[in-house]
Amino acid sequence: MSRVEAAQRRRRRNHCAPIGGSMDKIDPSELSFVSNGLSRPECILCTASAGMFVSHDPIGVLHIAADGSRKLYGRQDGVTSQQFTPNGIALMPDGRLMIANSGLEGGVWQVDRSGDCRPFLMEVEGRHLYPVNFVLADKEGRLWISVSTCQVPRAKAYRHDIADxxxxxxxxxxxxIVAEGFGYTNECRLSNDGAYLYVNETFARRISRxxxxxxxxxxxxxTFAELGIGDYPDGGTFDAMGGYWLTSVVSNRIYRFEPDGRPRLMFEDADPAYVAMAEQSFKKEGLTAEILYADAGKTLNHIASIAFGGEDMRTAYLGTLKMNCFPTFRSPVPGVRPVHWNWTF
Structure with a gap:
C-alpha cells in the first residue's frame, strides 16, 4: 500500500459518520414547528431541566419551562425595539441571564429571576458597546461578547469593505478587547476542547478562528471557511463529533463543516429571486436594512441560529429573525452539551 493510499484510508476511517442515520440533506418537509407566539426568536438556549430560554423582542428573554409554562424577563419600562433589541443570550453559573442588546442603547444587560433587569457592561476601553450581537458563557464563567461594528446605525456596516x-x-x-477587525462580528463559539474561538463574520462572509x-x-x-453567493453567516454551534453547524440569513441555508473545514449543505430554503436581488445590492453599495429583513424562503424566514437539545441532543432548534415559532428537526448527529446544560435559573 502506498503512502497516498494509506493516508486516504486514514481519512476515510476518521471521517465523521452519522449516528443512527445518514448525513443526507434535510428536506423542509421534515421540519416541525413548536412554541407559537414568539417575537424575533433570534437566540435559543436549551438546558437539561430548566427548559428553554429565547430572546424576545423588545422585552428580553422568554423562559419556556419544562412543563410548557412561560414567563418573560427583562425590560418593563416601555422601551422600544429600536433602543433595545435582545439578540444573543447567555445563562451564567449564578443563574443570571445576559442579554446582548443590538439596539441603539447597546451594551450587555443582565436579568435575574426576580425580574430585575439592568445594564451589566456598557463600555470597554472607552468604547460604547453598540451594537452587541452575541454573548457566550464558558466553563470558567467568563463571558465572550461580540460587537458587530463601530458604525451607527449598524446598517452602515452591511458591506464587504467595513471590518471594525x-x-x-x-x-x-x-x-x-481581545480581538478586532472583523467584518461584522456575529455569533462566536468555543471549540469542544476550548482551544479555538470560532467567529462568524456576516458581511466578510467567512468563519474565522x-x-x-x-x-x-x-x-x-x-480563516476556517469562506462562504459564497447568498450566504451571510449568522449563528453557529458544534456537534459532539466536532462538526460546526452554521446558519445563513438571506439564503436560508444550514451548513455543517467538518473539523478540517470541508462543508456539507444540510438544509436550504432559498428564494432565488430574493438572493439575486440581495447579491446585486451587496456587490454595489451593500445591503440595506429593508433588503436584509425582507421575507426570505418558502418555509422559513431568515435562519439566524441553531441549538441542540433533548435527552439525546439530537433535536435541533432554529432561531429566526422573522418567525413567531421554532422550526425543529432531528439531527443525524447529536449536538454537544453546552456548558450551561445543568445550570439553573
Whole structure:
C-alpha cells in the first residue's frame, strides 16, 4: 500500500459518520414547528431541566419551562425595539441571564429571576458597546461578547469593505478587547476542547478562528471557511463529533463543516429571486436594512441560529429573525452539551 493510499484510508476511517442515520440533506418537509407566539426568536438556549430560554423582542428573554409554562424577563419600562433589541443570550453559573442588546442603547444587560433587569457592561476601553450581537458563557464563567461594528446605525456596516467589529472578554472582574477587525462580528463559539474561538463574520462572509490562551488572550486569526453567493453567516454551534453547524440569513441555508473545514449543505430554503436581488445590492453599495429583513424562503424566514437539545441532543432548534415559532428537526448527529446544560435559573 502506498503512502497516498494509506493516508486516504486514514481519512476515510476518521471521517465523521452519522449516528443512527445518514448525513443526507434535510428536506423542509421534515421540519416541525413548536412554541407559537414568539417575537424575533433570534437566540435559543436549551438546558437539561430548566427548559428553554429565547430572546424576545423588545422585552428580553422568554423562559419556556419544562412543563410548557412561560414567563418573560427583562425590560418593563416601555422601551422600544429600536433602543433595545435582545439578540444573543447567555445563562451564567449564578443563574443570571445576559442579554446582548443590538439596539441603539447597546451594551450587555443582565436579568435575574426576580425580574430585575439592568445594564451589566456598557463600555470597554472607552468604547460604547453598540451594537452587541452575541454573548457566550464558558466553563470558567467568563463571558465572550461580540460587537458587530463601530458604525451607527449598524446598517452602515452591511458591506464587504467595513471590518471594525471586535470581541470583548469579561474574565469575572474586568473586561478587555481581545480581538478586532472583523467584518461584522456575529455569533462566536468555543471549540469542544476550548482551544479555538470560532467567529462568524456576516458581511466578510467567512468563519474565522483564533487560538485561545489560558488567560483568554487570542492568538493569530486564521480563516476556517469562506462562504459564497447568498450566504451571510449568522449563528453557529458544534456537534459532539466536532462538526460546526452554521446558519445563513438571506439564503436560508444550514451548513455543517467538518473539523478540517470541508462543508456539507444540510438544509436550504432559498428564494432565488430574493438572493439575486440581495447579491446585486451587496456587490454595489451593500445591503440595506429593508433588503436584509425582507421575507426570505418558502418555509422559513431568515435562519439566524441553531441549538441542540433533548435527552439525546439530537433535536435541533432554529432561531429566526422573522418567525413567531421554532422550526425543529432531528439531527443525524447529536449536538454537544453546552456548558450551561445543568445550570439553573
Amino acid at each position: 467589529g471586535y470581541i470583548v472578554l469579561w474574565d469575572g472582574k474586568t473586561a478587555r 483564533l487560538p485561545v490562551a489560558a488567560d483568554g488572550s487570542l492568538g493569530a486569526r486564521e
